[in-house]
Amino acid sequence: MADVLTHMFANMSQADSKKDLVVTPPAPSQCSVLIVGEQSLRRSLLLLTAVTAASQMGIRVVFFAPEQIQSLPASLQKCIPKLSPESLKKIRFCYPRTVEELLQQIAGLHESNNTFPTPPSLVIVDRLEDFLCGPACDRYSGCHPGEQSCAAHVAALLCDTATFLTSVLKQQAPTSSPCRIIASYKSQEDGGDSSVSDPVLDALDRYFEVRCTLHQDRSYKATEAGQQEVWHIYFSGTGITHEPCTTDSQVKLALAQEWQLLMFPDGLMEFKLV
Template sequence: MAGLLLRVLSSFTNGEGRADVPPGWDTGDLGACLLLGEESCGKTSLLFLVAATAAGPGAGRVLYLGPSPVQTLPSPLLRLEPASLRRIQFAYPGSAEGLLEALASLHESPCSLLPSLILLDGLDRYLQESRGQDKAQQAALISALLRDSAAWLSEKLQGDTQCQIIVTLKSLTQEEAALDLGLPMIERYFPVKCVVKEELCELEGVQRYLVSFDGLTKIRGAEGPPTAQSVEDCAWELLYEADNVTKIQRVAREKRECEETEVAWRLGERASD
């Protein structure tokens, strides 16, 4: 969910290992979040940062679902103790039907193995064979079963633990979005979105991404910038080097707007040349 993503980003930003949600942000997001971004923009790396946090000492179990096996253990998981690593289950359904079967079979698992976090990496890849209304129906079926499975798991988990979901999805261009019937269905079940966008980076061998949120609001009366009305006003900058996150820092809205203006100016200069 967005609350867990916020805690992960904030803990890296604080540099003290704290897992605080920035004060004043409403994370009542129904326990699910859509992680959007272009191909190879760090979505999976961010997902594994969340997995490492969620499976840490004294935490719950994590179910990672993806269309293809993870070839090498991601760096965030390398830092986990063996006991924590064993709390992450990897499953690789090869088709949309296989994904639905994997979700439907969760009720057969022993209570001690039930996950409190479901990570689905690459929902778009499960929908790529479908078109038109078929894609919309398939997207709605998978999204609904994810939410239903999380609700059932929340009832079975001990104490007040709620099962959360984070789903990655390749972002679409405006033209693609206008023709895609699956996206509106997905957004109906996942109203909160975390958006990852690649930004210009002048450091050699380093990729820079901006992470912002859409669908969360600031709690009325909470401390913070008086102009901030959504979490999107406060974004995070991620630096990647050799597929590893090397730095995460908060970026104020004013700085983002200045950088966007500078990028537009540079592009204009290149076009005039």
């Protein structure tokens, strides 16, 4: 399962249930996650995941985004009010403008200056659609025309980079966890018409073992109080396996394929295991 995401969800779950949630290490084939859904929420989750990984798990993070992040979202500041500047130093933000620059910078993670003294253990790509669904994609000479080909090219390079960085991490510390890849994408299917097929998403799904889908609950029951937004977070894909666990709480989290997110007006986010 996506251990970095579930670690963050568990850490920000209801206080009375935190002690019962245990995140188990991921299998090597369970390290790439594609977050699909609403743009601002995707970015908040990615930034929250990056900060959680750096501050609580102590790992290096590389965060690719199509435009500069001027400030941290209010939700993140609310959820992690005592964020250490030292933790942020473990996160390197990169801002490629085109898919060509994105590919070059991802490939650059193989270089020794990016793996010494410690390679990144988490690579995040925000808003893949901005790189894949525009004229810049067709201008890249190494990528066949068409968004689907660009998607496959970027995803394949991400997977290859994760494999390379994992080998470096294992050389430095045999017991270290593999490098994880998390990317976000807004699908054409998000418009609400289930009959619309998104070939780019189909291509990405062939490379990302786990899809994390965000869906807002607009039912009367969810909104009658008027004090929060309610979102459902669904995990699916070939990377979800039911690994053996030693306690009931581990089984509960290992099998968790749905979470609920409450977003309050003051920016606070609270996760619940469904």
